Amino acid sequence: MRALISLRFVCMILCGAAVALSLTGCATDTNQNGSTTVTTTVTPPASASPSPAAPTLGVVERPQKIKDQMAQRGEQDEAEPGLRFVEPREGANITGSTINVKLTLSGDLKGYKPSKDPATGMGNHIHIILDNQPYEAYYNLDQPFELRNVTAGPHTLRVFASRPWHESYKNATSFQMVTFTVKGGGDASRPTTTATGQTMADNKNVNANKPPAAAANANAPNANAANANANAAPREGKDMPASAAGSIDATKPLLTYSRPKGEYKGADADAIMIDFWLSNAKLQGDGG
Template identity: 35%
Template sequence: MRSHPIPSLCLSLLILIITWGLIGCSDRLEASQPLTETIPEPVITSKLAEVAPPAVIEELSLTLDQYQPQVKIISPKTEQVFSETTVAVQLEVQDYPLFKDSDLGLGPHLHLILDNNPYQAVYSVDEPVILEDLTPGTHTLRVFASRPWHESFKNDGAYAQTTFHILTKTGDNAPAPNLPLLTYSRPKGKYGEQPIMLDFYLTNAPLHLVAQESSDDQVTDWRIRATINGESFLIDTWQPIYLNGFEEGNNWVHLEFIDEQGNRVDNAFNNTVRVITYEPNGQDTLSKIVRGELSSQIARSIVDANYTPPISSPSTDEENLTLETKSETEETTTQAPPTELPLSSETVPTVETEPVSQEKTTLSSPEISPSPEETAITNAPNIEVDPEEPAKIPDTQLNPQSLELPVQKTPETEPEFLVNETISPVVEPESTPIYPKTTPKSLSQEGIPSPREEQPIRLEEETSTELETSSNKKPQWLENTLNSLKQVIDFEKLFQAINN
């Protein structure tokens, strides 16, 4: 069979032409994509992460949104030449009150930057800022309004710039006025908490919408390339960003102004590097605000000079409550009345005034008011007597007196004792007094048993037996009188004569 090479060759050529056309179309489509699609969006690396601003800062920022700061440099004048190395900088600001809160150490201020050095915070324009030991040559001052947490205002008029010379002009530190200019602001210095704000100021940078309208115009788009500890990402918006992921200790931050092709735009200060320090758990005001330890009510004094923060705090209220409770407890303890203890078996027995009958009579003592050094008599016995006949009591009223007895002292307290009086009705005694008017003898002489002795005492005939208690014993003068009468009068003969 004969082959047909011509149709096979034609088919191969057709396939090759179609494939070549597809490849060519693919190249043209990729090349026609706009620049905004080829430039990658800002990317945060694995260690760094963009987060939302702290809640307290967002709330305080609303108070400052009412201002549109207008900043001017009064001196030095543009292109002014000084014959000395010291320059006085006079600033002026309108529609933005500058102050520094004395307690928190923050407030609305200005960022004053000499050449490309870190900024100097200015909280008052009443006095000039003195710059000393300036090197000979050209220098540039930049100044813009800043919020208390060092975020720059970005409205028209919030930024001012001037170039001057010391002794002579040089080409250093002189940015081109027709080129975009990047002014590095934050981060700077030391930080005690994350997230950390990254912020900058732009001059002569076109708007993204204008730069992206046409790829054939002369307006070039821009980006900010940020590199932190060697990790880079792009920023295409002129807004501050808050970042987590800084390492403890020193960190370095590099900002560059680049065009739409990714090339650096050369101007005096468009390439800046700073070294910052991060130490966690900082106790400065900004660190506390970022952590949320300072509420907006307390921190509001850094945005409003006329604001008075609340005086008391929850911890202070708790301390005051503790002190008040302690004071009330001490006052209650001091004013507590003495404890009244009933006296039962520990009382001195007294004689009831009712006639003595065959029934047993319980003797009790009248109320005794102990001196401050005396306490209750312990273990005093209860005396029960069985008299044969009523005792005749002489018509004599005696005032009972307290006995000085050896007692056992009770520490600290001096209780008042209540004695159950059983004297009803009150009658004048006619015979043996309970307590004589004279100073009582000691317990051993009077025959009163010791409080620790429990000896029963019985009442015998009044003519022959003497009671063993001091309360029932006859006085000596009565016994002497009876004995004298017995010697003088023969009672037996007298009774016989009376009977006859």
């Protein structure tokens, strides 16, 4: 069964200060005729700075701005949205490098509907995760979520319903997963993107789980392009290690990571939400 995971906002506090003390010593040397005095300044090695204390994590309340949003949403935060894949189907074999993701939404929604507010750029949405890469947000279920330049081989898609501040819904039907195989896929030297250009996977580790011969053959046509892109700066939140997500066993415990993502500055770093989906297991506080 899937565990219901409580949201945690955590505050990371860095404690301790490094104090460096610089000492200067003076020595006077007079020669035999007393005509010259030389003053030498000696700086001894600086004392080693004490190591800063280890960061500590603590559970804190939701930020006030989140509480205000919740108050304006009525019963939406008590909803139990249910998702289902229309495309791709579990175990599908797909020819070509473009994948259209289609979902249906049902359940006790209490007004919950994915959409983006043009003024704020926020709104209810679905988190879509390709293989083991960071998610992208899907706001309009009336239109397919298009994946472009998907590479050949096995892939996994995971989805779950989310609030505007990226807190996921933890009811059992919110999370869904499918595996599929692409034949004649895209260019492994280029990233997999959405129709609007958001990076879903950088593909630099696309051959990590292939047999050596298959990986060599896949790399050969794209070697020059890959070398040209080797020094490009990675997109924030997308520089991920090789993934074995294509071989996920859906019957075993699985943690699907969601937040934090990217860089937090200013007030946004005061309380950071840790959010993930846990399948086929329970946390200790929930009976695990």
